[in-house]
Amino acid sequence: MKLRLRALAALLAVAALVGARAQVTPAEPVAPGAAAPEVLPTPSPSARQVYERSRSQLVQIRTVLKGRASQTSVGSGFFVTKEGHIVTNFHVVSQAALKPERHDLVYVTADGREAPATILQIDVLHDLALLRAGDAAGRSFDALGLRPEGRTLAQGERIYSLGNPLDVGFAVTEGNYNGLVRRSFYPQIFFGGALSAGMSGGPALDQDGQVVGINVARRVDGEQVSFLVPALFAQALIARGRNAAPLEVPAYPTLTAQLQAHQAELTERFIQQGWKPQTHPRYSVPVPVDEFMRCWGGSEVSRTGGMDLERSDCVMDTQIFAGDFSTGAISVRHESYDGRKIGALRFAARHALSFRNESFRRLRAEHQTPPLCEEEFLDRKGLALRAVICLRAYKKLPQLYDLSVLVATLDQPSAGVQGRFDAQGLSFANAQRLARHYLEAYAWN
Amino acid sequence: MELNAAAAPQAPELPAEAARPPVPPVEALPLLELLDRDGQVRQTQRLAGWPLAIGRALDNHLPLSDPHVAPHHLRIDSGPDGLVLHALASRNGVAVGKRRLRAGESCALDAAGAPLEIGIGRTRLRLRLPGQALADEVPLAASLPGSRRFGPVLAAGALVFAGLSFNTWLESDPETFWRALGAMLLSALFAIAVWCGLWALLSKTFTRQAHFGWHLKVMLFASVVWLALSVVPDLFAFALSWPWVSDFSFVAAYAVIATALYFHLLAVEPARPRLLRAVAGAGFVAAVVLALWFNQQRSGRYGAELYMSHLFPPALRVARPIPVDRFVDKLAPLQAQLDKKAKETPLDGGGDDDGEE
Numbered sequence: 001m002k003l004r005l006r007a008l009a010a011l012l013a014v015a016a017l018v019g020a021r022a023q024v025t026p027a028e029p030v031a032p033g034a035a036a037p038e039v040l041p042t043p044s045p046s047a048r049q050v051y052e053r054s055r056s057q058l059v060q061i062r063t064v065l066k067g068r069a070s071q072t073s074v075g076s077g078f079f080v081t082k083e084g085h086i087v088t089n090f091h092v093v094s095q096a097a098l099k100p101e102r103h104d105l106v107y108v109t110a111d112g113r114e115a116p117a118t119i120l121q122i123d124v125l126h127d128l129a130l131l132r133a134g135d136a137a138g139r140s141f142d143a144l145g146l147r148p149e150g151r152t153l154a155q156g157e158r159i160y161s162l163g164n165p166l167d168v169g170f171a172v173t174e175g176n177y178n179g180l181v182r183r184s185f186y187p188q189i190f191f192g193g194a195l196s197a198g199m200s201g202g203p204a205l206d207q208d209g210q211v212v213g214i215n216v217a218r219r220v221d222g223e224q225v226s227f228l229v230p231a232l233f234a235q236a237l238i239a240r241g242r243n244a245a246p247l248e249v250p251a252y253p254t255l256t257a258q259l260q261a262h263q264a265e266l267t268e269r270f271i272q273q274g275w276k277p278q279t280h281p282r283y284s285v286p287v288p289v290d291e292f293m294r295c296w297g298g299s300e301v302s303r304t305g306g307m308d309l310e311r312s313d314c315v316m317d318t319q320i321f322a323g324d325f326s327t328g329a330i331s332v333r334h335e336s337y338d339g340r341k342i343g344a345l346r347f348a349a350r351h352a353l354s355f356r357n358e359s360f361r362r363l364r365a366e367h368q369t370p371p372l373c374e375e376e377f378l379d380r381k382g383l384a385l386r387a388v389i390c391l392r393a394y395k396k397l398p399q400l401y402d403l404s405v406l407v408a409t410l411d412q413p414s415a416g417v418q419g420r421f422d423a424q425g426l427s428f429a430n431a432q433r434l435a436r437h438y439l440e441a442y443a444w445n
Numbered sequence: 446m447e448l449n450a451a452a453a454p455q456a457p458e459l460p461a462e463a464a465r466p467p468v469p470p471v472e473a474l475p476l477l478e479l480l481d482r483d484g485q486v487r488q489t490q491r492l493a494g495w496p497l498a499i500g501r502a503l504d505n506h507l508p509l510s511d512p513h514v515a516p517h518h519l520r521i522d523s524g525p526d527g528l529v530l531h532a533l534a535s536r537n538g539v540a541v542g543k544r545r546l547r548a549g550e551s552c553a554l555d556a557a558g559a560p561l562e563i564g565i566g567r568t569r570l571r572l573r574l575p576g577q578a579l580a581d582e583v584p585l586a587a588s589l590p591g592s593r594r595f596g597p598v599l600a601a602g603a604l605v606f607a608g609l610s611f612n613t614w615l616e617s618d619p620e621t622f623w624r625a626l627g628a629m630l631l632s633a634l635f636a637i638a639v640w641c642g643l644w645a646l647l648s649k650t651f652t653r654q655a656h657f658g659w660h661l662k663v664m665l666f667a668s669v670v671w672l673a674l675s676v677v678p679d680l681f682a683f684a685l686s687w688p689w690v691s692d693f694s695f696v697a698a699y700a701v702i703a704t705a706l707y708f709h710l711l712a713v714e715p716a717r718p719r720l721l722r723a724v725a726g727a728g729f730v731a732a733v734v735l736a737l738w739f740n741q742q743r744s745g746r747y748g749a750e751l752y753m754s755h756l757f758p759p760a761l762r763v764a765r766p767i768p769v770d771r772f773v774d775k776l777a778p779l780q781a782q783l784d785k786k787a788k789e790t791p792l793d794g795g796g797d798d799d800g801e802e
Binding site for chain 2: 302304305306307341342344345346347348349351352355356358360369370371372373374375376377378379380384385386387388389390391392393394395398399401406408410411412413428431432435436439440
């Protein structure tokens with residue numbers, strides 16, 4: 001039971017990131033029993049061919065508690081070289097990579113052969129890991145070929161995703177290539193097929209049996225909305241790590257270095273994309289251009305003659321899975337209040353209540369420090385603001401910080417805007433830079 | 446008291462000569478009072494003359510049953526220089542006013558000042574002598590004019606009502622105000638009744654009087670201060686951009702609670718105001734220390750608020766706004782503090798005062 005939950009947790013951890021801003025209520029995770037008919041439709045002749053051809057290259061990756069036989073999470077993977085290199089997701093092996101003192105990695109082939117595996121390299125940003133079979137010496141492995149980057153698939157082309165869903169057994173599921181996911185920070189393939197927990201790290205193959213992508217996540221609030229990491233990132237990882245010595249574990253230094261690279265690019269691209277014009281009739285309020293973010297808006301008119309409000313909420317689909325938590329995302333939201341019906345005093349009370357109703361803690365104390373804050377009245381070209389900036393440091397990711405900025409406009413007696421900016425996993429300099437970028441976006445129209 | 450009250454109005458009606466009773470005037474004799482632990486007189490005894498011997502033995506003028514009293518504990522003699530109290534052989538000695546006499550010591554009794562309290566064992570005695578000045582008659586509450594009797598309570602009650610109504614008005618939408626006001630009034634009345642009722646019960650248990658009016662007054666006065674405290678520090682914090690004022694306003698709130706408790710307790714144990722002051726003071730200090738410690742455990746800070754979250758109408762802002770650049774530059778020192786905290790293991794971080802703010 002524990003195994004299944006853990007397997008689910010591992011995949012859903014990432015899936016939930018994708019589904020963070022759902023239009024419809026997220027459905028319950030697909031139960032193993034109910035999933036069977038959907039996950040395993042009757043294979044077409046080509047699905048059978050694809051599976052038969054790739055069966056020997058397919059493995060299940062198990063994370064096992066050291067000294068005990070019980071597995072803590074399961075995922076899938078596949079051989080990519082004759083020398084026994086295996087590609088899988090980082091989130092499948094994260095426990096072994098980050099807490100090696102407690103976990104071992106084991107791969108299991110379709111005919112049940114079990115052998116240890118070691119981690120050579122990780123790519124946290126694309127959620128990939130390169131492993132090597134522990135029994136590779138003197139052995140030659142069947143390997144899956146990666147589809148060359150130049151040969152793009154057409155939308156609607158059949159692709160086949162392989163893996164071991166929920167530790168039930170190796171399976172092939174059919175689906176369609178739907179191009180790249182819109183508004184993803186890093187490219188991801190939109191796979192119109194079903195993925196289940198435990199299939200993470202398995203290959204998605206075209207009709208010729210070449211790897212198009214690696215199973216990584218699905219939306220729990222949709223049907224057959226799944227995601228693949230494009231094969232080219234696996235290609236790059238193989239090139240980078242095939243001759244590497246086994247990764248020095250715990251892999252926090254590597255993780256930190258990659259997150260540093262991520263935050264540098266994120267900050268750059270975020271500042272570059274700029275702000276949307278005309279976001280409020282009176283002020284310019286920062287709402288990001290949604291190149292790699294998705295913004296939702298809403299409005300509530302009080303039914304009891306109270307305060308009316310409008311809100312905008314922009315979040316990134318992409319978050320970086322870093323083991324026990326995720327990081328590396330930005331969110332921007334604001335609420336605009338109209339209290340003309342209730343007058344200045346009542347409006348001030350509600351403005352204050354909303355300003356108070358904010359949390360600046362995110363992760364547990366073992367992962368992050370409590371927030372430290374600075375606050376001031378700010379002058380934005382004559383527009384008075386109350387601003388609070390809170391920062392938290394990561395305990396195991398040195399020199400990375402979470403930034404939260406809270407702003408309230410203070411110019412009208414019975415109307416105003418409150419905005420909140422959150423960015424995770426930044427260098428201190430970039431945290432200051434983004435805070436300045438955000439605050440300077442407030443002004444009169 | 447009732448006898449006096451009944452006799453007093455008659456006196457002016459009679460001519461001065463006729464008012465003199467036919468029987469010879471009663472000789473002013475000393476009176477010895479036996480007091481209860483709450484200071485009420487339990488028993489009185491007129492003294493026909495001196496000496497007066499007090500002790501547990503039956504051959505005393507006043508035999509006591511207190512086990513902490515010696516068989517012959519004290520004797521008061523009338524001498525050429527007035528009355529002298531002799532502490533006889535006893536383990537516990539005698540307390541005369543604030544003085545303590547050990548066995549064998551003696552002291553002269555002041556026949557002109559206020560009545561003297563004498564403590565032996567657990568028994569409290571008071572000696573009233575003919576030459577001593579009588580304190581003024583204390584008016585009955587019922588004899589006070591209504592404005593003095595009910596004025597303060599009514600005024601405090603009106604203030605509390607106004608404050609609570611204003612808060613309800615602030616927090617409710619126009620269309621829900623009257624319902625919210627009704628609910629607030631009901632719960633406030635209920636809370637006042639329960640609170641003052643419980644205190645009255647305590648008072649009744651220990652002093653034989655309920656003192657409901659006193660408890661009501663204490664609660665209403667405390668509520669007025671409390672309501673003021675819920676606004677004034679926040680307003681200062683906002684207007685002057687002094688976050689620490691509201692961050693630590695809980696200290697003032699605890700002071701109000703401790704003061705209110707002191708005055709409530711005063712009507713339960715009126716004989717020991719000093720002890721009650723000490724209890725209230727100690728309670729206040731303990732509550733503040735616990736709150737600081739709890740805040741430090743919870744958030745690594747001693748204050749109650751992570752940031753000043755009290756917004757008032759913009760016109761009330763006094764502090765000058767600063768440019769964004771200056772504000773963002775102020776963040777720089779946080780980096781070192783955060784890095785230091787990040788190096789603490791979670792157990793250390795949750796431990797004692799190793800984070801200095």
